[in-house]
Amino acid sequence: MKHLWTPWRYKYLSSAQEKSDCIFCLAHQCIEKKECYVLYKSTHNLVLLNLFPYTNGHLMIAPLQHIATPLEATQEQLNEMTFLMKQSILFMKEIYSPGGFNVGMNIGKCAGAGFSDHFHLHILPRWHGDTNFMATLSETRLIPEELDITYEKLLPKYNTLIENKHN
Numbered sequence: 203m204k205h206l207w208t209p210w211r212y213k214y215l216s217s218a219q220e221k222s223d224c225i226f227c228l229a230h231q232c233i234e235k236k237e238c239y240v241l242y243k244s245t246h247n248l249v250l251l252n253l254f255p256y257t258n259g260h261l262m263i264a265p266l267q268h269i270a271t272p273l274e275a276t277q278e279q280l281n282e283m284t285f286l287m288k289q290s291i292l293f294m295k296e297i298y299s300p301g302g303f304n305v306g307m308n309i310g311k312c313a314g315a316g317f318s319d320h321f322h323l324h325i326l327p328r329w330h331g332d333t334n335f336m337a338t339l340s341e342t343r344l345i346p347e348e349l350d351i352t353y354e355k356l357l358p359k360y361n362t363l364i365e366n367k368h369n
């Protein structure tokens with residue numbers, strides 16, 4: 203296992219742990235997207251890996267704008283989010299062949315949102331035999347695959363979206 207010293211990642215990870223900064227806004231500002239595990243950035247949203255994943259391939263889609271609920275988002279933002287959700291499910295199906303998916307949002311602290319000021323959509327591939335959804339979005343657990351490996355697997359898929367955009 204390789205550990206590279208990257209000041210940005212350190213800042214990103216420590217902020218995420220302290221929850222003093224918004225990780226989605228940090229990720230949006232991230233110059234080197236790999237340092238923040240950003241898989242894709244589009245007009246209104248970004249797709250990134252969850253730093254504290256529940257399963258391999260646990261990712262999140264968040265608006266670029268710092269807004270707390272979908273009520274504050276435009277329909278266009280939400281439409282793009284839905285498009286990215288569909289693509290993400292497709293990509294994970296191709297890579298992980300999971301038995302199913304959980305897709306969901308925790309809106310507001312009382313609903314379990316870790317970063318309640320910036321809403322985001324969780325997408326998790328699921329396999330037969332792992333535990334239930336209620337535990338899923340509030341727990342952190344160790345998973346067998348390193349984040350970097352997950353990132354390298356998924357990134358080429360999201361890069362096809364960029365290519366398609368330019369064609």
Ligand SMILES: [Zn+2]
Pocket residue numbers: 224225226227228267268269319320
């Ligand atoms: Zn934010």
